[in-house]
Amino acid sequence: MLYTSERDKLRQFYVDCWKKARLGLPLEPMEQMVARVIEMHPEYHRLLENAQHLGNEYKPEDGQTNPFLHMSMHLGLQEQVVLDRPAGIQALYQQLGEKIGDVMRTEHAMMECLGEMMWQAQRTQTEPDESAYLGCLRDLLRQY
Numbered sequence: 320m321l322y323t324s325e326r327d328k329l330r331q332f333y334v335d336c337w338k339k340a341r342l343g344l345p346l347e348p349m350e351q352m353v354a355r356v357i358e359m360h361p362e363y364h365r366l367l368e369n370a371q372h373l374g375n376e377y378k379p380e381d382g383q384t385n386p387f388l389h390m391s392m393h394l395g396l397q398e399q400v401v402l403d404r405p406a407g408i409q410a411l412y413q414q415l416g417e418k419i420g421d422v423m424r425t426e427h428a429m430m431e432c433l434g435e436m437m438w439q440a441q442r443t444q445t446e447p448d449e450s451a452y453l454g455c456l457r458d459l460l461r462q463y
Contacts, residue, residue, distance in 0.1 A: 330373045330387050333357065337367040356393045359423045363390070392430045405449035411456045418463040432456050 333353060339346055340354035357363060363386045366372055377385035396412075403409040416425045432455035440447040 326387075327373055329391075331370070333387060333390065334367050334370045334373065337364070341368075352394060352397065353390070356390045356397075359393075360386070360390065362386075389430075392433060393426055396426055396429055396433055405453055407453055408456065411453070411460060415456070415460055415463065418460070428459055429456060432459060 336346065336350040336353040337357050339350060340357070346354060357367060366386060377383040377388070399405070399408050400412045401409075412425065412429065415429065416422065419425045419428065432452055435455060436447045436449075436452040439451070
């Protein structure tokens with residue numbers, strides 16, 4: 320039950336940030352970051368404006384993308400870049416951004432590597448492998 324409660328609180332935070340942004344109300348720094356990510360995803364606007372769907376399950380095996388996980392991955396990636404953790408990600412983000420030419424497309428490409436790292440860590444029940452993650456990002460850079 321704890322998982323559901325925390326999940327629902329996080330989802331409500333997204334809803335509240337989006338509502339405040341739409342109303343032009345002042346936003347805290349974290350709320351500003353969330354609102355920017357939401358702005359980049361108009362496909363999620365209706366969902367966030369209709370809070371009755373907050374308890375929905377999103378199952379990859381049913382071909383569904385979890386919009387809250389997706390937006391959280393954007394935020395996690397942005398935090399990694401600001402902190403340059405793992406070391407070198409800031410430069411890779413910059414280089415990929417220059418090659419791809421679009422922030423959202425750059426982050427989506429990088430999120431494939433982030434998702435793979437997290438999946439591997441969960442599957443093996445180990446710490447995320449930052450060197451494999453950076454290697455994936457370097458491979459991505461070579462593809463562009």
